[in-house]
Amino acid sequence: MKNNIYIFSNSVLSRKDNSFTLHSLQDTEPQHKIDIYETADENVILPAKKDDVFDKPKHIPAESIEAFYTFGEVRFNTQFFKIASYYSIPVHIFNYYGNYVGSFLPVNNNSSGYIQLLQYETYLSYNKRVFIAKSILESAVKNILFNLKNPFAEDDALLEQISNINSLLEQIHFAETISELLGYEGNVRTIYYKTWPYLIKRETDFYKRIKQPPIGIINSLISFGNSILYGIILNEIYRTRLNPFIGFIHEVGDNKQPLVYDISEIFKPIIVDKVIFRVLNLNIIKDDDFQQTNEGFYLKDDPRKKFVEQFENRLSTVIHHKRLNRRISYRSLIRMECYNLINYLEGKIKNYEPYRAS
Structure with missing residues:
Protein backbone atom coordinates (compact mmCIF):
# COMPACT_ATOMS: atom_id res chain seq x y z
CA MET A 1 0.00 0.00 0.00
CA LEU A 105 -1.77 15.93 -11.59
CA PRO A 106 0.81 14.19 -13.79
CA VAL A 107 -0.18 13.12 -17.27
CA ASN A 108 -2.22 9.95 -16.87
CA ASN A 109 -1.16 7.43 -19.49
CA ASN A 110 -4.09 5.27 -18.48
CA SER A 111 -6.67 7.98 -19.11
CA SER A 112 -9.63 6.98 -21.21
CA GLY A 113 -11.43 9.32 -23.56
CA TYR A 114 -14.13 6.65 -23.80
CA ILE A 115 -14.91 6.86 -20.08
CA GLN A 116 -15.04 10.64 -20.24
CA LEU A 117 -17.41 10.53 -23.20
CA LEU A 118 -19.68 8.26 -21.17
CA GLN A 119 -19.56 10.79 -18.35
CA TYR A 120 -20.56 13.59 -20.75
CA GLU A 121 -23.32 11.46 -22.25
CA THR A 122 -24.72 10.58 -18.82
CA TYR A 123 -24.51 14.18 -17.63
CA LEU A 124 -26.44 15.35 -20.71
CA SER A 125 -29.09 12.65 -20.22
CA TYR A 126 -31.11 14.34 -17.50
CA ASN A 127 -32.85 11.17 -16.29
CA LYS A 128 -29.55 9.30 -15.94
CA ARG A 129 -27.96 12.25 -14.21
CA VAL A 130 -30.81 12.52 -11.70
CA PHE A 131 -30.61 8.77 -11.05
CA ILE A 132 -26.90 8.93 -10.18
CA ALA A 133 -27.32 12.09 -8.12
CA LYS A 134 -30.22 10.53 -6.24
CA SER A 135 -28.25 7.34 -5.58
CA ILE A 136 -25.31 9.32 -4.19
CA LEU A 137 -27.47 11.44 -1.88
CA GLU A 138 -29.46 8.45 -0.63
CA SER A 139 -26.21 6.74 0.34
CA ALA A 140 -24.90 9.94 1.92
CA VAL A 141 -28.03 10.24 4.08
CA LYS A 142 -27.85 6.54 5.00
CA ASN A 143 -24.27 7.12 6.16
CA ILE A 144 -25.40 10.12 8.19
CA LEU A 145 -28.07 7.98 9.85
CA PHE A 146 -25.39 5.37 10.55
CA ASN A 147 -23.54 7.98 12.61
CA LEU A 148 -26.72 8.62 14.59
CA LYS A 149 -27.22 4.99 15.58
CA ASN A 150 -26.88 4.92 19.33
CA PRO A 151 -28.49 2.15 21.38
CA PHE A 152 -28.26 4.38 24.47
CA ALA A 153 -29.89 7.41 22.86
CA GLU A 154 -33.26 7.99 24.48
CA ASP A 155 -33.50 11.74 24.10
CA ASP A 156 -36.81 12.65 22.46
CA ALA A 157 -35.28 15.62 20.64
CA LEU A 158 -32.58 13.44 19.06
CA LEU A 159 -35.10 10.80 18.05
CA GLU A 160 -37.24 13.50 16.46
CA GLN A 161 -34.28 14.76 14.41
CA ILE A 162 -33.55 11.22 13.23
CA SER A 163 -37.19 10.86 12.23
CA ASN A 164 -37.00 14.14 10.29
CA ILE A 165 -33.92 12.93 8.40
CA ASN A 166 -35.69 9.67 7.54
CA SER A 167 -38.62 11.66 6.17
CA LEU A 168 -36.28 13.69 3.96
CA LEU A 169 -34.62 10.47 2.79
CA GLU A 170 -38.00 9.26 1.55
CA GLN A 171 -38.55 12.55 -0.29
CA ILE A 172 -35.12 12.23 -1.92
CA HIS A 173 -36.20 8.88 -3.30
CA PHE A 174 -39.11 10.51 -5.15
CA ALA A 175 -37.30 13.68 -6.26
CA GLU A 176 -37.33 14.44 -9.98
CA THR A 177 -34.90 17.34 -10.33
CA ILE A 178 -31.35 18.21 -9.30
CA SER A 179 -32.55 21.38 -7.56
CA GLU A 180 -34.94 19.32 -5.44
CA LEU A 181 -32.14 16.97 -4.46
CA LEU A 182 -29.84 19.84 -3.52
CA GLY A 183 -32.59 21.34 -1.39
CA TYR A 184 -33.18 18.08 0.46
CA GLU A 185 -29.43 17.60 0.93
CA GLY A 186 -29.14 21.03 2.52
CA ASN A 187 -32.07 20.33 4.84
CA VAL A 188 -30.60 16.99 5.91
CA ARG A 189 -27.26 18.62 6.72
CA THR A 190 -28.95 21.36 8.74
CA ILE A 191 -30.78 18.80 10.88
CA TYR A 192 -27.74 16.53 11.12
CA TYR A 193 -25.53 19.29 12.51
CA LYS A 194 -28.15 20.01 15.17
CA THR A 195 -27.58 16.46 16.47
CA TRP A 196 -23.82 16.91 16.97
CA PRO A 197 -24.14 18.02 20.62
CA TYR A 198 -25.40 14.47 21.27
CA LEU A 199 -22.35 12.97 19.51
CA ILE A 200 -19.64 15.23 20.96
CA LYS A 201 -18.95 14.58 24.63
CA ARG A 202 -17.93 18.12 25.53
CA GLU A 203 -19.48 21.55 25.41
CA THR A 204 -19.16 23.41 22.12
CA ASP A 205 -20.57 26.54 20.54
CA PHE A 206 -21.48 24.69 17.36
CA TYR A 207 -25.01 25.21 16.12
CA LYS A 208 -24.76 25.37 12.33
CA ARG A 209 -22.31 25.04 9.46
CA ILE A 210 -20.46 28.25 8.65
CA LYS A 211 -17.87 27.86 5.89
CA GLN A 212 -16.39 31.17 4.79
CA PRO A 213 -14.76 31.84 7.12
CA PRO A 214 -15.19 28.88 9.50
CA ILE A 215 -16.53 30.17 12.83
CA GLY A 216 -15.69 28.10 15.91
CA ILE A 217 -13.54 25.03 16.35
CA ILE A 218 -15.96 22.49 14.87
CA ASN A 219 -16.54 24.47 11.68
CA SER A 220 -12.76 24.74 11.42
CA LEU A 221 -12.35 20.96 11.74
CA ILE A 222 -15.10 20.28 9.20
CA SER A 223 -13.49 22.60 6.65
CA PHE A 224 -10.02 21.15 7.18
CA GLY A 225 -11.21 17.53 7.11
CA ASN A 226 -13.28 18.09 3.99
CA SER A 227 -10.30 19.69 2.22
CA ILE A 228 -8.13 16.66 2.90
CA LEU A 229 -10.90 14.31 1.76
CA TYR A 230 -11.22 16.25 -1.51
CA GLY A 231 -7.53 15.63 -2.18
CA ILE A 232 -7.86 11.90 -1.38
CA ILE A 233 -10.86 11.54 -3.69
CA LEU A 234 -9.16 13.51 -6.48
CA ASN A 235 -6.28 11.01 -6.25
CA GLU A 236 -8.63 8.08 -6.80
CA ILE A 237 -10.48 9.80 -9.64
CA TYR A 238 -7.13 10.52 -11.28
CA ARG A 239 -6.06 6.88 -11.01
CA THR A 240 -9.35 5.42 -12.25
CA ARG A 241 -9.65 7.41 -15.52
CA LEU A 242 -12.70 9.45 -14.52
CA ASN A 243 -12.85 13.18 -15.23
CA PRO A 244 -13.18 15.23 -12.01
CA PHE A 245 -14.73 18.13 -13.93
CA ILE A 246 -17.86 16.18 -14.89
CA GLY A 247 -20.15 15.65 -11.91
CA PHE A 248 -23.81 14.78 -11.50
CA ILE A 249 -25.06 16.57 -8.39
CA HIS A 250 -22.88 19.66 -8.55
CA GLU A 251 -23.11 21.68 -11.73
CA VAL A 252 -20.25 21.74 -14.20
CA GLY A 253 -18.57 25.13 -13.90
CA ASP A 254 -20.00 25.96 -10.48
CA ASN A 255 -17.26 24.08 -8.65
CA LYS A 256 -13.65 23.39 -9.41
CA GLN A 257 -14.12 19.62 -9.61
CA PRO A 258 -17.81 18.62 -9.37
CA LEU A 259 -17.21 14.85 -9.31
CA VAL A 260 -14.88 15.24 -6.32
CA TYR A 261 -17.66 16.99 -4.41
CA ASP A 262 -20.19 14.36 -5.54
CA ILE A 263 -18.22 11.37 -4.27
CA SER A 264 -17.23 13.21 -1.09
CA GLU A 265 -20.91 13.34 -0.09
CA ILE A 266 -20.78 9.55 0.39
CA PHE A 267 -17.67 9.56 2.56
CA LYS A 268 -17.84 12.77 4.61
CA PRO A 269 -20.04 11.21 7.35
CA ILE A 270 -18.04 8.01 7.77
CA ILE A 271 -14.55 9.46 7.40
CA VAL A 272 -14.37 13.20 8.15
CA ASP A 273 -17.15 13.34 10.74
CA LYS A 274 -15.93 10.20 12.51
CA VAL A 275 -12.42 11.66 12.78
CA ILE A 276 -13.84 14.90 14.22
CA PHE A 277 -15.85 13.00 16.84
CA ARG A 278 -12.76 11.01 17.79
CA VAL A 279 -10.30 13.90 18.15
CA LEU A 280 -12.79 15.88 20.24
CA ASN A 281 -14.18 13.09 22.40
CA LEU A 282 -10.71 11.74 23.22
CA ASN A 283 -9.29 15.25 23.74
CA ILE A 284 -6.71 14.68 21.03
CA ILE A 285 -7.61 18.19 19.85
CA LYS A 286 -8.30 20.79 22.55
CA ASP A 287 -9.82 24.25 22.49
CA ASP A 288 -6.45 25.97 22.78
CA ASP A 289 -5.19 24.11 19.69
CA PHE A 290 -6.92 26.72 17.52
CA GLN A 291 -6.13 30.28 16.63
CA GLN A 292 -8.64 32.94 15.74
CA THR A 293 -7.84 35.36 12.94
CA ASN A 294 -9.74 37.70 10.67
CA GLU A 295 -10.06 34.65 8.40
CA GLY A 296 -11.83 32.56 11.06
CA PHE A 297 -10.72 29.69 13.34
CA TYR A 298 -7.83 27.47 12.27
CA LEU A 299 -5.79 24.65 13.74
CA LYS A 300 -2.26 25.40 14.84
CA ASP A 301 0.54 23.45 13.18
CA ASP A 302 1.16 20.66 15.71
CA PRO A 303 -2.56 19.90 16.30
CA ARG A 304 -2.98 19.86 12.53
CA LYS A 305 -0.49 16.99 12.39
CA LYS A 306 -2.47 15.14 15.05
CA PHE A 307 -5.66 15.54 13.05
CA VAL A 308 -3.99 14.27 9.86
CA GLU A 309 -2.61 11.27 11.77
CA GLN A 310 -6.12 10.35 12.90
CA PHE A 311 -7.41 10.94 9.38
CA GLU A 312 -4.83 8.53 7.97
CA ASN A 313 -5.70 5.98 10.65
CA ARG A 314 -9.33 6.20 9.60
CA LEU A 315 -8.44 5.69 5.93
CA SER A 316 -6.46 2.58 6.91
CA THR A 317 -9.28 1.15 9.03
CA VAL A 318 -10.53 -2.15 7.61
CA ILE A 319 -14.26 -2.90 7.67
CA HIS A 320 -16.46 -5.75 6.49
CA HIS A 321 -18.30 -4.85 3.28
CA LYS A 322 -21.59 -6.73 3.46
CA ARG A 323 -22.44 -6.52 -0.24
CA LEU A 324 -19.00 -7.80 -1.26
CA ASN A 325 -18.71 -10.06 1.79
CA ARG A 326 -15.06 -9.16 2.28
CA ARG A 327 -12.89 -6.87 4.35
CA ILE A 328 -11.68 -3.59 2.84
CA SER A 329 -10.09 -0.34 4.05
CA TYR A 330 -11.83 3.01 3.70
CA ARG A 331 -9.01 4.14 1.39
CA SER A 332 -9.67 1.19 -0.94
CA LEU A 333 -13.39 1.76 -0.59
CA ILE A 334 -13.05 5.21 -2.19
CA ARG A 335 -11.22 3.77 -5.19
CA MET A 336 -13.77 0.97 -5.44
CA GLU A 337 -16.53 3.61 -5.50
CA CYS A 338 -14.91 5.18 -8.56
CA TYR A 339 -14.81 1.81 -10.30
CA ASN A 340 -18.39 1.20 -9.24
CA LEU A 341 -19.41 4.37 -11.10
CA ILE A 342 -17.33 3.39 -14.13
CA ASN A 343 -19.00 -0.04 -14.27
CA TYR A 344 -22.39 1.64 -14.26
CA LEU A 345 -21.40 4.11 -16.99
CA GLU A 346 -20.14 1.21 -19.13
CA GLY A 347 -23.33 -0.78 -18.59
CA LYS A 348 -21.57 -3.61 -16.74
CA ILE A 349 -24.01 -3.23 -13.84
CA LYS A 350 -27.67 -2.24 -14.07
CA ASN A 351 -27.94 -0.29 -10.83
CA TYR A 352 -25.50 2.17 -9.35
CA GLU A 353 -25.43 1.59 -5.59
CA PRO A 354 -22.88 3.73 -3.75
CA TYR A 355 -21.45 2.50 -0.46
CA ARG A 356 -23.76 2.54 2.55
CA ALA A 357 -22.46 1.91 6.04
CA SER A 358 -24.37 -0.64 8.08
Whole structure:
Protein backbone atom coordinates (compact mmCIF):
# COMPACT_ATOMS: atom_id res chain seq x y z
CA MET A 1 0.00 0.00 0.00
CA LYS A 2 1.39 3.40 -0.98
CA ASN A 3 1.46 6.21 1.56
CA ASN A 4 0.36 9.83 1.52
CA ILE A 5 3.20 12.19 2.45
CA TYR A 6 2.20 15.30 4.42
CA ILE A 7 4.74 18.14 4.58
CA PHE A 8 3.98 20.63 7.36
CA SER A 9 7.33 22.13 8.30
CA ASN A 10 9.69 24.25 6.23
CA SER A 11 11.53 21.53 4.38
CA VAL A 12 13.97 20.56 1.70
CA LEU A 13 12.99 17.65 -0.49
CA SER A 14 15.75 16.19 -2.62
CA ARG A 15 16.20 13.06 -4.69
CA LYS A 16 18.81 10.36 -4.76
CA ASP A 17 18.41 7.59 -7.32
CA ASN A 18 14.84 6.31 -6.86
CA SER A 19 14.22 7.84 -3.43
CA PHE A 20 13.17 11.17 -1.98
CA THR A 21 15.04 12.60 0.99
CA LEU A 22 13.08 14.95 3.22
CA HIS A 23 14.93 17.36 5.54
CA SER A 24 12.89 19.46 7.98
CA LEU A 25 14.33 22.74 9.20
CA GLN A 26 14.94 22.87 12.93
CA ASP A 27 13.61 25.64 15.14
CA THR A 28 11.96 27.62 12.37
CA GLU A 29 8.42 28.87 12.22
CA PRO A 30 6.48 27.80 9.14
CA GLN A 31 6.36 30.64 6.63
CA HIS A 32 3.29 29.35 4.82
CA LYS A 33 4.33 30.66 1.46
CA ILE A 34 4.24 29.01 -1.93
CA ASP A 35 6.42 30.01 -4.85
CA ILE A 36 8.29 28.72 -7.86
CA TYR A 37 12.01 28.45 -7.27
CA GLU A 38 14.91 27.57 -9.51
CA THR A 39 18.24 26.17 -8.35
CA ALA A 40 21.45 25.12 -10.03
CA ASP A 41 21.48 21.89 -7.99
CA GLU A 42 19.15 19.60 -9.91
CA ASN A 43 19.05 17.03 -7.11
CA VAL A 44 17.39 19.50 -4.76
CA ILE A 45 13.73 19.84 -5.60
CA LEU A 46 12.38 21.68 -2.57
CA PRO A 47 15.35 23.93 -1.73
CA ALA A 48 16.11 26.13 1.27
CA LYS A 49 18.88 28.57 2.16
CA LYS A 50 22.37 27.13 2.36
CA ASP A 51 22.83 28.17 5.98
CA ASP A 52 19.65 26.48 7.20
CA VAL A 53 20.06 23.67 9.76
CA PHE A 54 18.25 20.39 9.19
CA ASP A 55 17.10 17.57 11.39
CA LYS A 56 17.76 13.93 10.52
CA PRO A 57 16.64 13.22 6.96
CA LYS A 58 13.79 10.86 6.08
CA HIS A 59 14.32 8.61 3.08
CA ILE A 60 11.18 7.77 1.13
CA PRO A 61 11.22 5.39 -1.88
CA ALA A 62 9.39 7.07 -4.76
CA GLU A 63 7.43 3.89 -5.50
CA SER A 64 5.91 4.01 -2.01
CA ILE A 65 4.36 7.49 -2.40
CA GLU A 66 0.68 7.82 -3.23
CA ALA A 67 0.58 11.64 -3.14
CA PHE A 68 2.13 14.72 -1.54
CA TYR A 69 0.07 17.07 0.64
CA THR A 70 2.01 20.27 1.28
CA PHE A 71 1.54 22.83 4.04
CA GLY A 72 4.00 25.39 5.32
CA GLU A 73 6.62 27.01 3.08
CA VAL A 74 6.98 25.07 -0.16
CA ARG A 75 9.36 26.02 -2.97
CA PHE A 76 8.81 24.04 -6.12
CA ASN A 77 11.15 23.79 -9.08
CA THR A 78 10.88 22.00 -12.40
CA GLN A 79 12.89 19.03 -11.12
CA PHE A 80 10.25 18.36 -8.50
CA PHE A 81 7.50 18.22 -11.09
CA LYS A 82 9.60 16.06 -13.41
CA ILE A 83 10.13 13.46 -10.70
CA ALA A 84 6.53 13.62 -9.49
CA SER A 85 5.35 13.19 -13.07
CA TYR A 86 7.73 10.29 -13.76
CA TYR A 87 6.37 8.36 -10.77
CA SER A 88 2.75 9.54 -11.29
CA ILE A 89 2.62 11.25 -7.90
CA PRO A 90 -0.08 13.94 -7.51
CA VAL A 91 0.78 17.01 -5.43
CA HIS A 92 -1.97 18.74 -3.45
CA ILE A 93 -1.31 22.22 -2.09
CA PHE A 94 -3.03 23.77 0.92
CA ASN A 95 -2.60 27.27 2.26
CA TYR A 96 -1.76 28.26 5.82
CA TYR A 97 -5.40 27.99 6.87
CA GLY A 98 -5.70 24.42 5.60
CA ASN A 99 -7.79 25.45 2.61
CA TYR A 100 -7.29 23.63 -0.66
CA VAL A 101 -5.33 25.72 -3.19
CA GLY A 102 -4.87 23.37 -6.12
CA SER A 103 -3.23 20.20 -7.41
CA PHE A 104 -0.58 19.06 -9.81
CA LEU A 105 -1.77 15.93 -11.59
CA PRO A 106 0.81 14.19 -13.79
CA VAL A 107 -0.18 13.12 -17.27
CA ASN A 108 -2.22 9.95 -16.87
CA ASN A 109 -1.16 7.43 -19.49
CA ASN A 110 -4.09 5.27 -18.48
CA SER A 111 -6.67 7.98 -19.11
CA SER A 112 -9.63 6.98 -21.21
CA GLY A 113 -11.43 9.32 -23.56
CA TYR A 114 -14.13 6.65 -23.80
CA ILE A 115 -14.91 6.86 -20.08
CA GLN A 116 -15.04 10.64 -20.24
CA LEU A 117 -17.41 10.53 -23.20
CA LEU A 118 -19.68 8.26 -21.17
CA GLN A 119 -19.56 10.79 -18.35
CA TYR A 120 -20.56 13.59 -20.75
CA GLU A 121 -23.32 11.46 -22.25
CA THR A 122 -24.72 10.58 -18.82
CA TYR A 123 -24.51 14.18 -17.63
CA LEU A 124 -26.44 15.35 -20.71
CA SER A 125 -29.09 12.65 -20.22
CA TYR A 126 -31.11 14.34 -17.50
CA ASN A 127 -32.85 11.17 -16.29
CA LYS A 128 -29.55 9.30 -15.94
CA ARG A 129 -27.96 12.25 -14.21
CA VAL A 130 -30.81 12.52 -11.70
CA PHE A 131 -30.61 8.77 -11.05
CA ILE A 132 -26.90 8.93 -10.18
CA ALA A 133 -27.32 12.09 -8.12
CA LYS A 134 -30.22 10.53 -6.24
CA SER A 135 -28.25 7.34 -5.58
CA ILE A 136 -25.31 9.32 -4.19
CA LEU A 137 -27.47 11.44 -1.88
CA GLU A 138 -29.46 8.45 -0.63
CA SER A 139 -26.21 6.74 0.34
CA ALA A 140 -24.90 9.94 1.92
CA VAL A 141 -28.03 10.24 4.08
CA LYS A 142 -27.85 6.54 5.00
CA ASN A 143 -24.27 7.12 6.16
CA ILE A 144 -25.40 10.12 8.19
CA LEU A 145 -28.07 7.98 9.85
CA PHE A 146 -25.39 5.37 10.55
CA ASN A 147 -23.54 7.98 12.61
CA LEU A 148 -26.72 8.62 14.59
CA LYS A 149 -27.22 4.99 15.58
CA ASN A 150 -26.88 4.92 19.33
CA PRO A 151 -28.49 2.15 21.38
CA PHE A 152 -28.26 4.38 24.47
CA ALA A 153 -29.89 7.41 22.86
CA GLU A 154 -33.26 7.99 24.48
CA ASP A 155 -33.50 11.74 24.10
CA ASP A 156 -36.81 12.65 22.46
CA ALA A 157 -35.28 15.62 20.64
CA LEU A 158 -32.58 13.44 19.06
CA LEU A 159 -35.10 10.80 18.05
CA GLU A 160 -37.24 13.50 16.46
CA GLN A 161 -34.28 14.76 14.41
CA ILE A 162 -33.55 11.22 13.23
CA SER A 163 -37.19 10.86 12.23
CA ASN A 164 -37.00 14.14 10.29
CA ILE A 165 -33.92 12.93 8.40
CA ASN A 166 -35.69 9.67 7.54
CA SER A 167 -38.62 11.66 6.17
CA LEU A 168 -36.28 13.69 3.96
CA LEU A 169 -34.62 10.47 2.79
CA GLU A 170 -38.00 9.26 1.55
CA GLN A 171 -38.55 12.55 -0.29
CA ILE A 172 -35.12 12.23 -1.92
CA HIS A 173 -36.20 8.88 -3.30
CA PHE A 174 -39.11 10.51 -5.15
CA ALA A 175 -37.30 13.68 -6.26
CA GLU A 176 -37.33 14.44 -9.98
CA THR A 177 -34.90 17.34 -10.33
CA ILE A 178 -31.35 18.21 -9.30
CA SER A 179 -32.55 21.38 -7.56
CA GLU A 180 -34.94 19.32 -5.44
CA LEU A 181 -32.14 16.97 -4.46
CA LEU A 182 -29.84 19.84 -3.52
CA GLY A 183 -32.59 21.34 -1.39
CA TYR A 184 -33.18 18.08 0.46
CA GLU A 185 -29.43 17.60 0.93
CA GLY A 186 -29.14 21.03 2.52
CA ASN A 187 -32.07 20.33 4.84
CA VAL A 188 -30.60 16.99 5.91
CA ARG A 189 -27.26 18.62 6.72
CA THR A 190 -28.95 21.36 8.74
CA ILE A 191 -30.78 18.80 10.88
CA TYR A 192 -27.74 16.53 11.12
CA TYR A 193 -25.53 19.29 12.51
CA LYS A 194 -28.15 20.01 15.17
CA THR A 195 -27.58 16.46 16.47
CA TRP A 196 -23.82 16.91 16.97
CA PRO A 197 -24.14 18.02 20.62
CA TYR A 198 -25.40 14.47 21.27
CA LEU A 199 -22.35 12.97 19.51
CA ILE A 200 -19.64 15.23 20.96
CA LYS A 201 -18.95 14.58 24.63
CA ARG A 202 -17.93 18.12 25.53
CA GLU A 203 -19.48 21.55 25.41
CA THR A 204 -19.16 23.41 22.12
CA ASP A 205 -20.57 26.54 20.54
CA PHE A 206 -21.48 24.69 17.36
CA TYR A 207 -25.01 25.21 16.12
CA LYS A 208 -24.76 25.37 12.33
CA ARG A 209 -22.31 25.04 9.46
CA ILE A 210 -20.46 28.25 8.65
CA LYS A 211 -17.87 27.86 5.89
CA GLN A 212 -16.39 31.17 4.79
CA PRO A 213 -14.76 31.84 7.12
CA PRO A 214 -15.19 28.88 9.50
CA ILE A 215 -16.53 30.17 12.83
CA GLY A 216 -15.69 28.10 15.91
CA ILE A 217 -13.54 25.03 16.35
CA ILE A 218 -15.96 22.49 14.87
CA ASN A 219 -16.54 24.47 11.68
CA SER A 220 -12.76 24.74 11.42
CA LEU A 221 -12.35 20.96 11.74
CA ILE A 222 -15.10 20.28 9.20
CA SER A 223 -13.49 22.60 6.65
CA PHE A 224 -10.02 21.15 7.18
CA GLY A 225 -11.21 17.53 7.11
CA ASN A 226 -13.28 18.09 3.99
CA SER A 227 -10.30 19.69 2.22
CA ILE A 228 -8.13 16.66 2.90
CA LEU A 229 -10.90 14.31 1.76
CA TYR A 230 -11.22 16.25 -1.51
CA GLY A 231 -7.53 15.63 -2.18
CA ILE A 232 -7.86 11.90 -1.38
CA ILE A 233 -10.86 11.54 -3.69
CA LEU A 234 -9.16 13.51 -6.48
CA ASN A 235 -6.28 11.01 -6.25
CA GLU A 236 -8.63 8.08 -6.80
CA ILE A 237 -10.48 9.80 -9.64
CA TYR A 238 -7.13 10.52 -11.28
CA ARG A 239 -6.06 6.88 -11.01
CA THR A 240 -9.35 5.42 -12.25
CA ARG A 241 -9.65 7.41 -15.52
CA LEU A 242 -12.70 9.45 -14.52
CA ASN A 243 -12.85 13.18 -15.23
CA PRO A 244 -13.18 15.23 -12.01
CA PHE A 245 -14.73 18.13 -13.93
CA ILE A 246 -17.86 16.18 -14.89
CA GLY A 247 -20.15 15.65 -11.91
CA PHE A 248 -23.81 14.78 -11.50
CA ILE A 249 -25.06 16.57 -8.39
CA HIS A 250 -22.88 19.66 -8.55
CA GLU A 251 -23.11 21.68 -11.73
CA VAL A 252 -20.25 21.74 -14.20
CA GLY A 253 -18.57 25.13 -13.90
CA ASP A 254 -20.00 25.96 -10.48
CA ASN A 255 -17.26 24.08 -8.65
CA LYS A 256 -13.65 23.39 -9.41
CA GLN A 257 -14.12 19.62 -9.61
CA PRO A 258 -17.81 18.62 -9.37
CA LEU A 259 -17.21 14.85 -9.31
CA VAL A 260 -14.88 15.24 -6.32
CA TYR A 261 -17.66 16.99 -4.41
CA ASP A 262 -20.19 14.36 -5.54
CA ILE A 263 -18.22 11.37 -4.27
CA SER A 264 -17.23 13.21 -1.09
CA GLU A 265 -20.91 13.34 -0.09
CA ILE A 266 -20.78 9.55 0.39
CA PHE A 267 -17.67 9.56 2.56
CA LYS A 268 -17.84 12.77 4.61
CA PRO A 269 -20.04 11.21 7.35
CA ILE A 270 -18.04 8.01 7.77
CA ILE A 271 -14.55 9.46 7.40
CA VAL A 272 -14.37 13.20 8.15
CA ASP A 273 -17.15 13.34 10.74
CA LYS A 274 -15.93 10.20 12.51
CA VAL A 275 -12.42 11.66 12.78
CA ILE A 276 -13.84 14.90 14.22
CA PHE A 277 -15.85 13.00 16.84
CA ARG A 278 -12.76 11.01 17.79
CA VAL A 279 -10.30 13.90 18.15
CA LEU A 280 -12.79 15.88 20.24
CA ASN A 281 -14.18 13.09 22.40
CA LEU A 282 -10.71 11.74 23.22
CA ASN A 283 -9.29 15.25 23.74
CA ILE A 284 -6.71 14.68 21.03
CA ILE A 285 -7.61 18.19 19.85
CA LYS A 286 -8.30 20.79 22.55
CA ASP A 287 -9.82 24.25 22.49
CA ASP A 288 -6.45 25.97 22.78
CA ASP A 289 -5.19 24.11 19.69
CA PHE A 290 -6.92 26.72 17.52
CA GLN A 291 -6.13 30.28 16.63
CA GLN A 292 -8.64 32.94 15.74
CA THR A 293 -7.84 35.36 12.94
CA ASN A 294 -9.74 37.70 10.67
CA GLU A 295 -10.06 34.65 8.40
CA GLY A 296 -11.83 32.56 11.06
CA PHE A 297 -10.72 29.69 13.34
CA TYR A 298 -7.83 27.47 12.27
CA LEU A 299 -5.79 24.65 13.74
CA LYS A 300 -2.26 25.40 14.84
CA ASP A 301 0.54 23.45 13.18
CA ASP A 302 1.16 20.66 15.71
CA PRO A 303 -2.56 19.90 16.30
CA ARG A 304 -2.98 19.86 12.53
CA LYS A 305 -0.49 16.99 12.39
CA LYS A 306 -2.47 15.14 15.05
CA PHE A 307 -5.66 15.54 13.05
CA VAL A 308 -3.99 14.27 9.86
CA GLU A 309 -2.61 11.27 11.77
CA GLN A 310 -6.12 10.35 12.90
CA PHE A 311 -7.41 10.94 9.38
CA GLU A 312 -4.83 8.53 7.97
CA ASN A 313 -5.70 5.98 10.65
CA ARG A 314 -9.33 6.20 9.60
CA LEU A 315 -8.44 5.69 5.93
CA SER A 316 -6.46 2.58 6.91
CA THR A 317 -9.28 1.15 9.03
CA VAL A 318 -10.53 -2.15 7.61
CA ILE A 319 -14.26 -2.90 7.67
CA HIS A 320 -16.46 -5.75 6.49
CA HIS A 321 -18.30 -4.85 3.28
CA LYS A 322 -21.59 -6.73 3.46
CA ARG A 323 -22.44 -6.52 -0.24
CA LEU A 324 -19.00 -7.80 -1.26
CA ASN A 325 -18.71 -10.06 1.79
CA ARG A 326 -15.06 -9.16 2.28
CA ARG A 327 -12.89 -6.87 4.35
CA ILE A 328 -11.68 -3.59 2.84
CA SER A 329 -10.09 -0.34 4.05
CA TYR A 330 -11.83 3.01 3.70
CA ARG A 331 -9.01 4.14 1.39
CA SER A 332 -9.67 1.19 -0.94
CA LEU A 333 -13.39 1.76 -0.59
CA ILE A 334 -13.05 5.21 -2.19
CA ARG A 335 -11.22 3.77 -5.19
CA MET A 336 -13.77 0.97 -5.44
CA GLU A 337 -16.53 3.61 -5.50
CA CYS A 338 -14.91 5.18 -8.56
CA TYR A 339 -14.81 1.81 -10.30
CA ASN A 340 -18.39 1.20 -9.24
CA LEU A 341 -19.41 4.37 -11.10
CA ILE A 342 -17.33 3.39 -14.13
CA ASN A 343 -19.00 -0.04 -14.27
CA TYR A 344 -22.39 1.64 -14.26
CA LEU A 345 -21.40 4.11 -16.99
CA GLU A 346 -20.14 1.21 -19.13
CA GLY A 347 -23.33 -0.78 -18.59
CA LYS A 348 -21.57 -3.61 -16.74
CA ILE A 349 -24.01 -3.23 -13.84
CA LYS A 350 -27.67 -2.24 -14.07
CA ASN A 351 -27.94 -0.29 -10.83
CA TYR A 352 -25.50 2.17 -9.35
CA GLU A 353 -25.43 1.59 -5.59
CA PRO A 354 -22.88 3.73 -3.75
CA TYR A 355 -21.45 2.50 -0.46
CA ARG A 356 -23.76 2.54 2.55
CA ALA A 357 -22.46 1.91 6.04
CA SER A 358 -24.37 -0.64 8.08
